Amino acid sequence: IQATGPERHFTGADLFSLEVAADPQISPDGSQVAYVRRSGDIMTDQFRSTIWLVDTRSSEQTPIAAGPGGHFSPRWSPDGSRLAYISSAEGGTTQIFVRWMESGEAVRLTNLPYAPGSIAWSPDGTRIAYSMLIPGESAGLGSAPDAPEGAEWADPLDVTTAVGYRADGQGYLRPGFNQIFVVPADGGTARQLSFGDYHHGGPLSWTPDGRAILFSGDLTPDWEMDPVEGEIYSLDVTTSAITPLTDRNGPDVNPVVSPDGRHIAWLGFDDQRRGYENVLLHVSDSDGSNQRVLTGALDRSINTAIWSANSRAVYVSYDDHGQTKVARVSLSGSITTVAEGLNGASLDRPYSGGSFSVARDGTLAITSGPATSPADIVLVRGSNRRQLTHLNDDLLGHKVMGEVRRMETASTFDGRPIESWLTLPPGHVEGQRHPLILEIHGGPFAAYGPHFSTDNQLYAAAGYAVLSVNPRGSTSYGTEFANLIHHAYPGNDYHDLMSAVDGVIAAGFADPDQLFVTGGSGGGVLTSWIVGNTNRFRAAATQKPVINWTTQALISDIPVFVANYWFGALPWEDQQSYWSRSPLSLVGNVETPTLVLVGGEDERTPVSEAEQYYMALRMEGVPTTLIRVPGASHGGLAARPSQSAAKASAILAWFDRYRNAPNDIME
Numbered sequence: 001i002q003a004t005g006p007e008r009h010f011t012g013a014d015l016f017s018l019e020v021a022a023d024p025q026i027s028p029d030g031s032q033v034a035y036v037r038r039s040g041d042i043m044t045d046q047f048r049s050t051i052w053l054v055d056t057r058s059s060e061q062t063p064i065a066a067g068p069g070g071h072f073s074p075r076w077s078p079d080g081s082r083l084a085y086i087s088s089a090e091g092g093t094t095q096i097f098v099r100w101m102e103s104g105e106a107v108r109l110t111n112l113p114y115a116p117g118s119i120a121w122s123p124d125g126t127r128i129a130y131s132m133l134i135p136g137e138s139a140g141l142g143s144a145p146d147a148p149e150g151a152e153w154a155d156p157l158d159v160t161t162a163v164g165y166r167a168d169g170q171g172y173l174r175p176g177f178n179q180i181f182v183v184p185a186d187g188g189t190a191r192q193l194s195f196g197d198y199h200h201g202g203p204l205s206w207t208p209d210g211r212a213i214l215f216s217g218d219l220t221p222d223w224e225m226d227p228v229e230g231e232i233y234s235l236d237v238t239t240s241a242i243t244p245l246t247d248r249n250g251p252d253v254n255p256v257v258s259p260d261g262r263h264i265a266w267l268g269f270d271d272q273r274r275g276y277e278n279v280l281l282h283v284s285d286s287d288g289s290n291q292r293v294l295t296g297a298l299d300r301s302i303n304t305a306i307w308s309a310n311s312r313a314v315y316v317s318y319d320d321h322g323q324t325k326v327a328r329v330s331l332s333g334s335i336t337t338v339a340e341g342l343n344g345a346s347l348d349r350p351y352s353g354g355s356f357s358v359a360r361d362g363t364l365a366i367t368s369g370p371a372t373s374p375a376d377i378v379l380v381r382g383s384n385r386r387q388l389t390h391l392n393d394d395l396l397g398h399k400v401m402g403e404v405r406r407m408e409t410a411s412t413f414d415g416r417p418i419e420s421w422l423t424l425p426p427g428h429v430e431g432q433r434h435p436l437i438l439e440i441h442g443g444p445f446a447a448y449g450p451h452f453s454t455d456n457q458l459y460a461a462a463g464y465a466v467l468s469v470n471p472r473g474s475t476s477y478g479t480e481f482a483n484l485i486h487h488a489y490p491g492n493d494y495h496d497l498m499s500a501v502d503g504v505i506a507a508g509f510a511d512p513d514q515l516f517v518t519g520g521s522g523g524g525v526l527t528s529w530i531v532g533n534t535n536r537f538r539a540a541a542t543q544k545p546v547i548n549w550t551t552q553a554l555i556s557d558i559p560v561f562v563a564n565y566w567f568g569a570l571p572w573e574d575q576q577s578y579w580s581r582s583p584l585s586l587v588g589n590v591e592t593p594t595l596v597l598v599g600g601e602d603e604r605t606p607v608s609e610a611e612q613y614y615m616a617l618r619m620e621g622v623p624t625t626l627i628r629v630p631g632a633s634h635g636g637l638a639a640r641p642s643q644s645a646a647k648a649s650a651i652l653a654w655f656d657r658y659r660n661a662p663n664d665i666m667e
């Protein structure tokens with residue numbers, strides 16, 4: 001059949017044409033913004049990162065690093081004359097590059113054996129600090145016989161004594177520790193500054209005199225068993241002496257020294273072993289004395305902190321009701337919101353997020369955009385906003401996207417307001433009811449909001465309305481709301497989700513006989529929990545779920561965290577809680593046809609969780625299918641455009657199979 005015209009709806013193939021702006025770095029004088037552009041590439045089936053410069057007056061764009069390889073982390077020298085970045089332009093390991101802006105010359109500064117990260121210019125622009133993993137020795141035990149010359153033997157045994165021996169996105173970890181280095185900014189030999197069997201973590205922040213670098217880490221022998229702990233340390237650049245600046249029980253991370261050197265700002269909280277804590281902005285004097293919290297009254301979590309040029313305030317980003325905002329926090333603790341509507345770089349689901357930077361005069365560069373398009377670069381000067389890039393107008397300008405509307409319902413459990421966003425099928429006519437997909441976020445401490453989502457747009461283009469709900473436990477509504485699921489997840493969040501579904505039915509958008517449910521990770525837990533509790537949904541698709549908390553606590557890459565923060569006991573100490581909160585405990589109730597889907601290299605909610613559920617459903621005679629996404633990690637389930645499109649297509653095919661089935665087949 002020949003197409004009669006251009007495809008007006010969003011399609012899976014469109015994923016290859018999407019572009020999203022990230023990591024906007026405004027130059028100190030505010031004249032230009034360097035940013036990372038992530039673009040779909042149909043030949044490599046990846047999102048490729050390039051660095052572009054956009055002029056804040058003319059909006060003219062210039063490529064900084066856009067050739068072969070990946071390019072990211074642009075960072076201005078303090079005087080704005082140079083731009084450092086990390087790139088694999090020359091193949092092999094990523095390296096630090098510097099571009100001289102006036103001449104346009106870019107040079108590779110380093111020749112490192114391993115990938116650098118957390119690059120930070122010294123205040124006088126003469127040096128660049130960075131962190132890098134230095135491999136350590138594997139724990140040895142016994143030995144293989146000697147191999148004859150020329151023999152090709154199997155790999156040696158992999159022996160570990162580490163707690164963190166696996167990590168999502170990396171697989172089984174090679175032993176080693178993050179160390180801090182410094183390299184001359186005009187080339188030369190890098191020097192290692194930190195040593196020892198501890199991770200010395202970024203981001204890094206220099207003191208204005210260039211004598212010390214602040215970093216965070218847990219330099220105590222018990223660091224492996226305390227996954228959230230961290231302190232701020234000062235590292236002497238000459239002697240490598242390390243001085244702790246904080247010492248409380250709880251994370252102290254992301255230190256930033258004020259431009260005048262008088263204060264330190266950082267993020268952290270008192271560890272109470274609760275599922276959720278607001279991350280608070282702290283400041284102290286430069287020696288760590290006089291510590292105080294500046295955002296205690298906000299009751300929101302702070303994501304990023306950047307000092308104002310005059311050292312009198314800190315700009316922070318935070319999530320509020322599913323939206324990401326920037327506020328200016330003065331040293332006296334007054335908080336003024338200065339930008340709203342930030343959007344992050346994740347494309348598949350509408351998670352809150354976004355990034356920003358600040359010029360000397362307070363002009364902000366943010367990543368932002370409507371819910372129907374990925375993030376662009378927007379300049380914010382006082383109340384003026386100007387969109388500098390239009391990365392997707394060429395593609396989405398010719399498409400009819402699903403409109404996104406904010407909804408609110410009272411929970412049937414306790415009357416609390418539950419916020420959600422409804423993506424309507426393109427061309428929706430008022431009064432028309434649609435089949436509804438409830439799409440549940442993970443975390444579980446995370447938030448959806450009015451943000452772009454390829455999954456939701458693909459479902460909407462297929463004629464479904466899609467509901468993205470923030471049930472209790474969601475972030476961006478304060479500590480009390482998030483901790484309503486402390487040691488009680490899944491639980492009453494179920495009622496919030498069902499209330500939101502009933503809200504859109506009552507509002508006339510959804511067909512009550514055509515309900516479907518899906519969700520990933522924490523959202524997969526809730527999807528499986530829902531089908532264990534109700535038969536109201538015609539079909540379900542549980543993505544990368546936890547099914548059995550005992551195995552999750554022992555096999556995932558966050559074992560100690562799950563046990564200590566989400567249960568407060570080890571599995572064998574409180575098997576009753578672990579079992580009663582496991583969706584596997586309800587599998588005998590399930591009648592809803594349920595698709596199970598997981599990334600083949602998921603280390604966060606391991607493949608074995610999905611496999612347990614699939615087999616349990618088969619044993620119970622429930623219609624099911626297991627899909628593994630080859631090579632995909634937990635965080636990277638939708639990283640390859642072809643797999644992301646195919647995943648949405650498989651879920652739609654599963655739902656379509658039951659969408660039009662006569663009711664008696666469903667009974």
Ligand SMILES: CSCC[C@H](NC=O)C(=O)N[C@@H](CO)C(=O)O
Pocket residue numbers: 441442443444446520521522523525546604605634635
């Ligand atoms: C329920 S166990 C771990 C869940 C995981 N949390 C952190 O990694 C999760 O829910 N991830 C979410 C949000 O990041 C996801 O959608 O993958």
